Amino acid sequence: MIDYKQLEAFAAVVENGGFEKAATVLHITQSAVSQRIRLLEDRVGAMLIVRSTPVQPTAMGQKLLGHYKQVSLMEHDLFEDTLGKTAEDYITVPVGINADSLATWIPDTLQELLTTTNILVDIRLGDQDKTHDMLKNGEVVGCVSSQPGPMQGCKTVYLGKMVYVCCATSDFSAQWFPNGFTPEAVRAAPILTYDRTDEMNNEMLSRYGIRAGEFPTHYVPDSHMFVDMCKKGLGYGMIPSLQIEDELKSRELVPIVEDYSVTVRLYWHCWNLQTRHITMLTDAFEKVAKLHLSR
Structure with missing residues (x-):
């Protein structure tokens, strides 16, 4: 033992x-x-x-x-009815979340979850393609991921779709793309990218025959600063429409690539344990995602 x-x-x-x-x-x-x-x-x-x-x-x-975290959840679930509200009575639950979800609908999820439970969250940030590995490695008990398939010992819940649009200010578009989104303009205009593992821009620009490294790039690994730099006219980039609803309505930001968007399907993955905390996590993520994400 x-x-x-x-x-x-x-x-x-x-x-x-x-x-x-x-x-x-x-x-x-x-x-x-x-x-x-x-x-x-x-x-x-x-x-x-x-x-x-x-x-x-x-x-x-x-x-x-991973084994220790599972046992801790089950043990805490067993004795929860006898707990008070001291520091020892809370349970810290690590979850993997992508940056764009954290900047948009996750705060409402946490409000739903944390005001009614004794859970403390330990948020591990990662790209929506990489958070799945956090769960696989036992680093987190659940994650928001773009990977649809459940792994062994886990369950999966479909959350909804996050739609990304390529945006800039009107002045930026007029300055850098006066003749439209041409390959010549793309090779000169500064683009915003989250980090060097983010492939969304490369996939978009490959449609125009432009390869990675052929365009000037700002690396901005913060979702809020990413939008702020775009609004200041310092670059253009792919942004979740959920994050800039007001800016799109007011035309502070405008789409600069006609009829192009990227849809990312998001899923909640977690250990397949019948504990109160896993159930509360899953219910909160699913409930709030239905309110914010496209189905």
């Missing part, structure tokens, strides 16, 4: 990025944390942590981390 004090110490080291912080959280010495993890590694017969900065779990460590 696994000693759960040892497993708790291992999870604390991974979640807090090191032994010293884990010792502070657990109110024990750093040497005691190290000893518990050594005993756990001896018990499972494998290394669980790569001693880097910050520390990283090994493949076996990821499996144990």
Whole structure:
């Protein structure tokens, strides 16, 4: 049997990025944390942590981390009716969310969820194509993802569609695209991209025979700043229509590519556990998504 004090110490080291912080959280010495993890590694017969900065779990460590989180959810669910409202009575639930959802409909989801539960959220940010890996690795208990298929041991709920439009200010469009969205203009006009893993612009511009690296790019890894830079006329880019409804109505921002949009289908994935917290998470995400996302 696994000693759960040892497993708790291992999870604390991974979640807090090191032994010293884990010792502070657990109110024990750093040497005691190290000893518990050594005993756990001896018990499972494998290394669980790569001693880097910050520390990283090994493949076996990821499996144990996921197991610990599942057991913690079930244990908390078992005793929830006897809990009060001290710090120990809350449960922290890590979830993977993409930046554009976090900037639009997720705040309403959190309001729905957190005002009526004892859940504390630990939001892990990632592209909608990458959050699925967070769940697979045991890093989160649930995620918003563009991947439709459920993985083993998990369930999937369709949330809805997020539509992206290519926008800029009218002045920017007039300055850089006076003759329309031509390949010559695209190679000169600065475009906004979330980060270097974001392929949405490359996919759009490939329709015009333009390859990655052939156009000037601002990298802006923040959804709110992305929109702000676009509104200041510093570039153009693909933005969720949900995020700029007012700007589109007022013509502060205008679509600059005729009849082109990208639709991303979003899904909620979570562990297939019949616990109260998983159910509350799923219900909140599904309820609010129906109000905001296109079906």
